[in-house]
Amino acid sequence: MPTTLERPAAGTTPAAEDALAALDPLFSRIAPALPPVQFTGSTAARYNMGAGQPDPVSLPRDELARIVSDLLHSDEGPTALMYGDAAGFLGLREALAKKLKRGEHLDVSADEILIVNGSNHGLAVVSMAFVNPGDVAIVEAPTFMGGLRPLRQLQARIEMVPLDDQGVRVDALEGQLRALRSAGTPAKLFYTIPNFHNPAGVDLALDRRKRVVELAEEFNFVILEDDAYGELRFTGTAMPSLYSLAPKGRVIRSATLSKILAAGLRIGYVTAPKEVLARLNSLKLDGGASPFTNRVAARWLEASHDRHVRHLIDIYRGKRDALIRGLEQGFAGQEDLKPAWHVPDGGFFLWLKLPPNVDPAKVAMEAGERGVGYVPGTAFFSDGSGSEYVRLAWSMLSEPDLVAAGGLVAEAIKRSLR
Ligand SMILES: Cc1ncc(COP(=O)(O)O)c(C=O)c1O
Numbered sequence: 001m002p003t004t005l006e007r008p009a010a011g012t013t014p015a016a017e018d019a020l021a022a023l024d025p026l027f028s029r030i031a032p033a034l035p036p037v038q039f040t041g042s043t044a045a046r047y048n049m050g051a052g053q054p055d056p057v058s059l060p061r062d063e064l065a066r067i068v069s070d071l072l073h074s075d076e077g078p079t080a081l082m083y084g085d086a087a088g089f090l091g092l093r094e095a096l097a098k099k100l101k102r103g104e105h106l107d108v109s110a111d112e113i114l115i116v117n118g119s120n121h122g123l124a125v126v127s128m129a130f131v132n133p134g135d136v137a138i139v140e141a142p143t144f145m146g147g148l149r150p151l152r153q154l155q156a157r158i159e160m161v162p163l164d165d166q167g168v169r170v171d172a173l174e175g176q177l178r179a180l181r182s183a184g185t186p187a188k189l190f191y192t193i194p195n196f197h198n199p200a201g202v203d204l205a206l207d208r209r210k211r212v213v214e215l216a217e218e219f220n221f222v223i224l225e226d227d228a229y230g231e232l233r234f235t236g237t238a239m240p241s242l243y244s245l246a247p248k249g250r251v252i253r254s255a256t257l258s259k260i261l262a263a264g265l266r267i268g269y270v271t272a273p274k275e276v277l278a279r280l281n282s283l284k285l286d287g288g289a290s291p292f293t294n295r296v297a298a299r300w301l302e303a304s305h306d307r308h309v310r311h312l313i314d315i316y317r318g319k320r321d322a323l324i325r326g327l328e329q330g331f332a333g334q335e336d337l338k339p340a341w342h343v344p345d346g347g348f349f350l351w352l353k354l355p356p357n358v359d360p361a362k363v364a365m366e367a368g369e370r371g372v373g374y375v376p377g378t379a380f381f382s383d384g385s386g387s388e389y390v391r392l393a394w395s396m397l398s399e400p401d402l403v404a405a406g407g408l409v410a411e412a413i414k415r416s417l418r
Contacts, residue, residue, distance in 0.1 A: 088115020196347025326406020
């Protein structure tokens with residue numbers, strides 16, 4: 001597939017343009033220029049509900065400053081600043097194994113955990129390990145663009161299976177698997193986000209979790225379980241992971257400290273049998289996990305993780321409720337224009353389905369004029385459909401701002417009749 005370079009930046013000299021044009025045919029087939037993630041408004045919008053960034057106020061900066069200082073002045077200081085184990089600092093992997101045991105009763109050892117540069121990196125490495133160009137990968141519709149991007153980059157054939165408010169529709173998944181097998185193009189990988197789905201906010205029901213695992217056994221595909229938000233549960237009871245329900249090796253699980261500690265540390269962790277991790281590790285061509293950030297995170301996990309998660313749950317529950325309050329107030333007396341949404345039991349996102357008489361492009365414009373930014377639904381469907389959806393992230397704004405932002409979104413929608 002030919003690659004297309006973006007138009008050179010303004011001010012690029014003719015010589016530089018020639019050089020760029022000469023480079024164009026040299027790019028590999030897996031380096032297409034994919035479009036960047038679309039946000040409405042600007043990421044500097046007054047009411048930025050675009051990215052799933054953690055709450056900036058709750059970042060444990062003082063504590064991290066103390067940990068960094070203690071670490072650098074300790075005997076471990078020099079080691080922290082040298083090359084280390086590519087699979088990640090053993091102490092971090094041990095701390096994560098303990099956390100998984102405490103929080104999820106999951107029995108994994110340190111050598112069944114691989115540290116990656118954020119879960120995005122984990123999703124990419126797993127996709128690279130299983131998908132050749134043209135292979136079939138199944139994703140949920142909608143799904144997280146960070147899971148879609150590596151599959152697109154690898155030129156997978158991406159098939160979508162719809163969600164409802166119980167998570168992925170397993171009947172549709174089974175139908176799809178059968179059709180693919182009959183056509184001689186069986187699916188190799190199924191990418192799923194079972195907890196507080198990004199963007200849909202739904203949880204995968206327990207009976208469906210079990211069914212997904214059964215289908216993986218029957219049709220022989222690998223499940224890539226993405227659990228970025230599972231610890232942030234405000235209401236309801238946690239359900240077992242697909243990882244814990246399946247025979248060893250069937251599920252590879254990717255999780256992250258981005259939403260719990262700090263996205264800027266870029267620490268994700270992939271859980272799988274060590275034989276699988278050895279293959280994934282050989283595809284991690286980033287020079288290995290950072291011995292420095294890994295040690296910082298290990299110390300923080302031991303000292304503060306559980307308490308901090310409880311604190312975050314209170315914060316994000318309040319934010320979710322504030323955003324919904326703002327929307328409800330904004331639509332009072334105008335139920336006909338009110339979008340449909342599922343109230344998530346946790347996580348960061350509210351997923352609105354606009355009524356058919358509302359024009360999504362106008363909503364984006366009206367919202368932008370009011371200083372509101374969000375991600376339009378089309379970013380979450382592999383075929384670019386989904387324009388009737390809007391994803392709002394409540395994670396970054398304060399509660400008063402979320403009430404105001406909910407009201408402004410309602411105003412934008414009400415002014416966007418077709
Ligand atoms: C569902 C999901 N998976 C994975 C990630 C990746 O997070 P990170 O690469 O920061 O670990 C995110 C972040 O937005 C996410 O929402």
